[in-house]
Amino acid sequence: MSRKRVGILISGRGSNMQALIEAAKAPDYPAEIVGVFSNRAAAPGLAIAASHGIATASLAQSKFPSRDMFEDVMTQTLESWDVDIVCFAGFMRILGNDFIDHWLGRMINIHPSLLPLYKGLHPHQQALDAGAVEHGCSVHFVTHGMDEGPVILQAKVPILPGDDAETLAARTLIAEHRLYPEALRMLASGEITAP
Numbered sequence: 001m002s003r004k005r006v007g008i009l010i011s012g013r014g015s016n017m018q019a020l021i022e023a024a025k026a027p028d029y030p031a032e033i034v035g036v037f038s039n040r041a042a043a044p045g046l047a048i049a050a051s052h053g054i055a056t057a058s059l060a061q062s063k064f065p066s067r068d069m070f071e072d073v074m075t076q077t078l079e080s081w082d083v084d085i086v087c088f089a090g091f092m093r094i095l096g097n098d099f100i101d102h103w104l105g106r107m108i109n110i111h112p113s114l115l116p117l118y119k120g121l122h123p124h125q126q127a128l129d130a131g132a133v134e135h136g137c138s139v140h141f142v143t144h145g146m147d148e149g150p151v152i153l154q155a156k157v158p159i160l161p162g163d164d165a166e167t168l169a170a171r172t173l174i175a176e177h178r179l180y181p182e183a184l185r186m187l188a189s190g191e192i193t194a195p
Contacts, residue, residue, distance in 0.1 A: 004031045004188035007083035009074075009091035010038045014045020015173060016089040016110055016180050021052055021190035023181030031188035035081035037074060039093055055081055058195050061093065071099040077078050078103075081127075083127045083188060088142060100144055105194035107142035108187060109182045114154055115140060124165040124172065136170055137176045139183035150195050152183045 008017045008025070017036060024033050036049035041058040049056050057077045064070040078086060088109035100107070113123035115138040118130075127135045136156040141149035155175040159168060186192045 001028075001030065003029070004084040005034045006031045006080050006085045006087055006184065006188070007035045007037060008033060008049075008087045008089050010036060010043055010045040010089050011040050011097065012043055012044065012090050014048060014089055016176055017045050017087075018048060018183060019177040019181055020087060020089070021054070023185070026079040027165060028158055029181075029185060029188075031085065033182055034083065035078065037077055039091070045089075057082055065086060067096050068098060071096055075099060077115045085184070086142075089180075094146065095142075097144060100142065104143065105141065108139055108152065109142050109147075109149070110139050110176050110183075111147050111189060112137045112169065112176065113147075114138060114156065115147055115151055118141055122165070124168040126164065127159065128165060128168065133159055135172060137172055139180055152192060153169070153179055155179045167195060 006032040008020060010017050021033050023029055025032055033054055035055040038046050038058040039061055046056045046058060059073060061067060061070040073128050084106065086103050113127065118126040130174060136154055138151050138154045140151045143149035155177050157172050158193040
């Protein structure tokens with residue numbers, strides 16, 4: 001079996017990155033994690049990836065005269081790892097059209113809400129403020145609109161009495177760690193393709 005080569009983009013601790021790394025250890029998993037890129041040199045996830053023998057790189061956008069130049073170097077880095085699929089795992093940057101066009105159909109993200117509900121920042125608080133009775137997470141293809149790409153999989157999480165954004169986020173994260181590896185498996189195996 002030829003495994004798809006996956007690059008992961010992170011900005012922080014990378015707990016979803018860890019879930020993908022663990023899933024890819026299974027011999028029958030159709031993807032391997034070959035590199036982790038961060039826009040923050042201090043991102044804890046970089047050390048975790050390196051401890052698994054995975055290539056890492058970090059670059060701050062502030063070091064570049066333009067976003068396009070930063071993203072060109074990101075693409076060069078991913079291509080140096082021969083990446084087939086790009087997974088966002090808490091990568092906190094809005095990306096430009098050229099980067100998205102280059103990887104379109106080969107980029108997925110996990111977002112902690114039942115899209116199309118609660119896009120953008122603070123989705124747990126958004127759900128609580130809306131009086132929702134359930135929440136969850138979605139894995140979707142990355143397209144030009146924020147959190148607007150076609151959804152691959154979703155998992156529902158109940159909102160319990162007394163929940164705040166922190167308790168809801170913690171419960172949702174457990175679901176994320178199950179959902180993301182399954183969505184990547186589906187894409188890497190060819191079970192699904194971008195619409």
